[in-house]
Amino acid sequence: MKKAYILIILLIGLVISLSIGKAVLQNTLSTSGIYFGRIEQEINSYKTENTILSEELLTESSLTNIMEKAKQLGFTTDNILMTLDTSRPLAVRP
Amino acid sequence: MKWRYPFVFAFFILLFIFIIARLFYWQVIEAEMLSGLAQFQYGGLVKIMPKRGEIRTSDGFPLVTNKVSYLLYINPTEIKNRNQTISLLSSLLDITKASISAELLPDRLWVSIESGISASKKEEIEKIQLPGAGFEEQYMRFYPEASVAAQLVGFVAKNQDGGDQGYVGLEGFYDRLLRGKEGYLIQLTDALGRPIILNRKPMINGSDGSNLILSLDRSVQFLIEQKLKDGIEKYGATGGMVGIMEPQTGNIIAMAASPSYEPQKYWEYDESLYTNPFITNTYEPGSVLKPIVMAGALDAGLITPQTKCNVCGGPVSVSGYDLHTWDDKYYPNTNMIQVIQHSDNTGMVFVALKMGADRMINYLTKFGFGQSTGIDLQGETSPSLKPRNAWYDVDLATTGFGQGISVTPIELLSAFSALANNGKMMQPRVVTAVENADGEVKNVPAVVKGTPVSEKTAKVMTEILVNAVEKGEAQWAKLKGYRIAGKTGTASIPLKGHYDQSSTIASFIGFAPADNPKFVMLVILDKPTTSIYAADTAAPLFFDISRDLLGYYGIPPSE
Numbered sequence: 001m002k003k004a005y006i007l008i009i010l011l012i013g014l015v016i017s018l019s020i021g022k023a024v025l026q027n028t029l030s031t032s033g034i035y036f037g038r039i040e041q042e043i044n045s046y047k048t049e050n051t052i053l054s055e056e057l058l059t060e061s062s063l064t065n066i067m068e069k070a071k072q073l074g075f076t077t078d079n080i081l082m083t084l085d086t087s088r089p090l091a092v093r094p
Numbered sequence: 095m096k097w098r099y100p101f102v103f104a105f106f107i108l109l110f111i112f113i114i115a116r117l118f119y120w121q122v123i124e125a126e127m128l129s130g131l132a133q134f135q136y137g138g139l140v141k142i143m144p145k146r147g148e149i150r151t152s153d154g155f156p157l158v159t160n161k162v163s164y165l166l167y168i169n170p171t172e173i174k175n176r177n178q179t180i181s182l183l184s185s186l187l188d189i190t191k192a193s194i195s196a197e198l199l200p201d202r203l204w205v206s207i208e209s210g211i212s213a214s215k216k217e218e219i220e221k222i223q224l225p226g227a228g229f230e231e232q233y234m235r236f237y238p239e240a241s242v243a244a245q246l247v248g249f250v251a252k253n254q255d256g257g258d259q260g261y262v263g264l265e266g267f268y269d270r271l272l273r274g275k276e277g278y279l280i281q282l283t284d285a286l287g288r289p290i291i292l293n294r295k296p297m298i299n300g301s302d303g304s305n306l307i308l309s310l311d312r313s314v315q316f317l318i319e320q321k322l323k324d325g326i327e328k329y330g331a332t333g334g335m336v337g338i339m340e341p342q343t344g345n346i347i348a349m350a351a352s353p354s355y356e357p358q359k360y361w362e363y364d365e366s367l368y369t370n371p372f373i374t375n376t377y378e379p380g381s382v383l384k385p386i387v388m389a390g391a392l393d394a395g396l397i398t399p400q401t402k403c404n405v406c407g408g409p410v411s412v413s414g415y416d417l418h419t420w421d422d423k424y425y426p427n428t429n430m431i432q433v434i435q436h437s438d439n440t441g442m443v444f445v446a447l448k449m450g451a452d453r454m455i456n457y458l459t460k461f462g463f464g465q466s467t468g469i470d471l472q473g474e475t476s477p478s479l480k481p482r483n484a485w486y487d488v489d490l491a492t493t494g495f496g497q498g499i500s501v502t503p504i505e506l507l508s509a510f511s512a513l514a515n516n517g518k519m520m521q522p523r524v525v526t527a528v529e530n531a532d533g534e535v536k537n538v539p540a541v542v543k544g545t546p547v548s549e550k551t552a553k554v555m556t557e558i559l560v561n562a563v564e565k566g567e568a569q570w571a572k573l574k575g576y577r578i579a580g581k582t583g584t585a586s587i588p589l590k591g592h593y594d595q596s597s598t599i600a601s602f603i604g605f606a607p608a609d610n611p612k613f614v615m616l617v618i619l620d621k622p623t624t625s626i627y628a629a630d631t632a633a634p635l636f637f638d639i640s641r642d643l644l645g646y647y648g649i650p651p652s653e
Contacts, residue, residue, distance in 0.1 A: 033283075048162050048231065052213050055161045058238035062155075063316045 137283045144274030145233060147303030149247060149264055151312040152526070158247055158265075158357075161236035164216045164229040165209040170198045172226030179224055183207060186219055210234055241356045243315050245370035246349050246471065246524065249357035262368050264306060264524060266472030271528065274303035302531040309345030309526045314338060317642055319350045325635040326352055330623030331600075335372050336639065337503055338615045341511040341605065343540045344520030346469070347613060373474040376500040380585030381420075381437045381628075382603045382616075383496030386509050388434060389555045390457030391445045393547040399554060402427045403444045410443045413488040417443055420584065434562045437582065439495040446494025451485040454493060460546035461509035462519060468543070469504055469522040476502065496583065497593075503616055506603065508543070511614045513559070514579070514605040517552040519543045560608045568602070568633035573641055575651025579611075580604020580636065582628035587621075597621040600628035602636040612647050615639065 059065060120128065149158040166187070173179050176198065184191045187208050197205045209232065211219075216229055235250045248263030260269035277300015318336045326334050335351040351371045355363035391397045407426035409416045419439045425432060433441030446454060458464065464479035477500040480489065492498040504522060512519035521541040529535045547555075559579035563572050568582050583601040586593035601618040605611040615636060622631040 051162045062238040
């Protein structure tokens with residue numbers, strides 16, 4: 001009888017300690033949700049910043065932008081291929 | 095009394111079996127549904143909008159991507175000084191005070207003021223700390239190269255349900271692929287609504303849009319847009335277009351049309367500019383169709399390059415109509431090489447009548463006329479060929495020199511590419527690969543549309559076209575040292591039952607280098623005014639672009 005009594009006490013104790021442990025763990029994790037939220041916010045802000053920076057990078061490296069800047073700096077079209085041909089006739093054949 | 099024990103025992107056994115069965119039902123069979131219900135009680139559904147896919151040129155540069163913008167909203171109940179808020183917003187956002195005032199009704203809790211606000215503008219507004227103001231992050235389409243390839247790419251606008259939808263071009267054709275799939279995630283929260291880290295699942299049932307990798311060469315596209323713009327100005331045309339294709343694969347290297355529009359501000363332009371004229375516009379091609387008709391006749395064995403034209407000494411009379419050459423010059427007993435060289439209409443009437451309507455229809459169909467090319471762009475039109483019983487002799491004769499038949503520029507480019515690719519015609523395509531949200535790249539295979547003519551015919555026709563460039567009316571513009579195959583086309587514009595004599599559509603189609611073509615190109619100028627002839631307008635523009643392309647590809651002169 002005594003052994004059975006001890007066993008029951010131990011089992012009840014185990015149930016209580018596990019319940020308390022679970023409550024503590026849940027509470028800890030629950031509050032860490034705030035930090036998690038903050039971390040997620042931070043990640044999102046970095047992602048946004050990244051998108052904005054890549055947008056700037058793409059604008060700067062676009063051919064449209066390069067051509068405009070080249071024009072401002074006085075560059076003209078480079079004729080890679082030159083052919084010496086007879087000049088266009090004054091009056092072109094119809 | 096003995097029956098009581100077994101009875102009680104059996105009762106409990108049955109009770110346990112029932113309980114176990116019930117538990118099995120809830121915990122195994124209905125487990126998913128119940129856990130789903132429980133998750134809804136513990137937290138909430140967060141809708142995740144997919145990011146629309148990018149459209150990249152062959153060098154990997156995004157022609158279309160997404161940029162972050164913000165929607166400014168205001169809670170009118172939190173506003174302290176209404177007039178001051180209205181003035182500040184009006185000056186910052188360049189919106190009239192009246193329209194802001196009309197929105198800021200005190201009985202509303204959330205009012206959208208302006209969307210598409212840039213990050214810098216957002217910071218500016220945040221600095222003044224307007225009470226009740228807030229921002230919502232959103233993504234919108236961004237075009238780093240501005241209006242480059244606008245009509246090919248298309249644009250994104252809101253549909254009837256308020257969602258994003260791609261219209262025309264690639265955005266329209268690949269809308270479902272680019273759009274991705276809307277997903278959601280379940281965020282568990284504690285009693286105070288704070289997020290719990292446990293059981294947080296990633297996006298469910300959703301995925302971002304796929305990226306499209308194009309055959310389009312950004313540098314070539316940029317180049318032809320500049321050249322086309324200059325050409326239109328130089329030759330006083332009302333518009334124009336250029337299409338360049340790789341004949342071996344059907345890859346569209348570049349495609350431009352002018353006038354065009356800015357996809358970022360599409361609403362500021364006329365709707366007629368949204369469509370891509372290279373795939374939607376139909377026109378009577380004129381002399382650029384002659385090589386196609388002649389290739390058919392050569393392939394059928396009806397003529398050889400040396401065949402003499404016995405009707406070319408003067409105007410040809412067909413069904414009571416006198417058909418003339420474009421310059422009213424006639425070359426008796428001319429051969430087929432010279433017919434193309436002089437762009438001789440009477441010579442082509444001779445060829446067309448030799449072919450007959452059935453063969454003509456057969457070859458035009460083989461070259462893809464009268465049917466869609468299957469290019470992966472939204473909005474392609476395909477004018478059908480006349481039914482067989484509507485082909486009279488005069489129709490057959492005029493088709494020989496490209497009049498009385500309607501084609502789209504893409505049909506013509508696709509057909510001509512068969513001559514450049516040993517008789518094999520490829521389906522034109524713009525997308526060569528698709529990259530899904532996980533980064534997996536799937537290549538789109540090239541499709542052979544058919545073999546309208548034999549390799550031998552294609553080679554003979556190429557030589558005839560090289561001769562046309564060397565000795566034809568556009569010889570003054572040709573590139574020295576390069577063998578280029580090509581043909582001019584000056585098409586009259588049908589107007590109320592007759593042809594407009596004062597304006598034309600000038601075009602030049604060709605490929606280079608003739609022996610191992612790197613590209614096939616079609617140049618079209620609408621109503622040029624400096625000269626109505628293609629030899630003086632479209633041809634020099636073609637050779638001007640070709641010069642730069644040959645240099646770009648590093649192809650040296652062969653002669």
